[in-house]
Amino acid sequence: MLMAATPIVAFAAPQDRFYERSFVLAANDRCGLFAPQLTAALTAAAYQARGAALRAGSNDRQLAETAQRARARAGSTPCGSADLKTVSGRVQTAFSGWSRVTKMEFPGERRRWSADRAAYARPTWRLMQATVTGASPVRFGVVGGMDRPDQLAAVVSWQGRSRPTGVRVVMRDHTVAPRPWLAHDLPPVAQRRAFWAAGVTSADAMLLSEGRPAGQAWLFPAAAADALSALDPREVFTVEFLFRDGSIARSTFEAGDFAAGRAFLAMGQV
Structure with missing residues (x-):
């Protein structure tokens, strides 16, 4: 049977x-x-x-x-x-x-992805994980709306710093290192890959962390989302903000059930 x-x-x-x-x-x-x-x-x-x-x-x-x-x-x-x-x-x-079902939580070992299939006229988080770098809240995930295709984005409201000159998502390169890296940190530099943000805009109010009046939305290519979906859910990846003075601020995220969240969104907006 x-x-x-x-x-x-x-x-x-x-x-x-x-x-x-x-x-x-x-x-x-x-x-x-x-x-x-x-x-x-x-x-x-x-x-x-x-x-x-x-x-x-x-x-x-x-x-x-x-x-x-x-x-x-x-x-x-x-x-x-x-x-x-x-x-x-x-x-x-x-x-x-x-x-x-319009909303789901996808818990991981340390953090969770929040998914929302509801249709909104303004851009909103469809799939999101939140963290803090210093005193600055950082949100990362999939942004979309009724008339806007889904796109991978990082939204940050900097506290006491100027806007970065560039932002990249860094993770294990499965073409170089096929085995998951489970040390709760990035693998050695030679085993990493990076996807650079393709653009930046002022973040819509619905994308900002509570209490933040403004922020930037850095947008990434679709290939970055596909690469994240291929990670082991126990792995981490970072969003790195590069500044004019050469400094780098890093936000660490958990791959978790990112792929499951994207599949949930594929059910369509409601």
């Missing part, structure tokens, strides 16, 4: 949940079981399960093998089988509520 492959077994271990959701996604890829919105919800749930399994002690190799087993089982299951129809129905029921 395929009943154990549903994503609603509350008592399953994290790696088991990852297997279940990987199986359902693979079956959906092959058999076209679900509409795009539900597929996006399942993708978010699969990313969440992967992150939970890694934080619980699984490693990349184990999860790659788990995903391969799930794909193999899905590949050998007839699309018209009664068991798969039962699984499909249970998934439809389990995830039906997601279509009405």
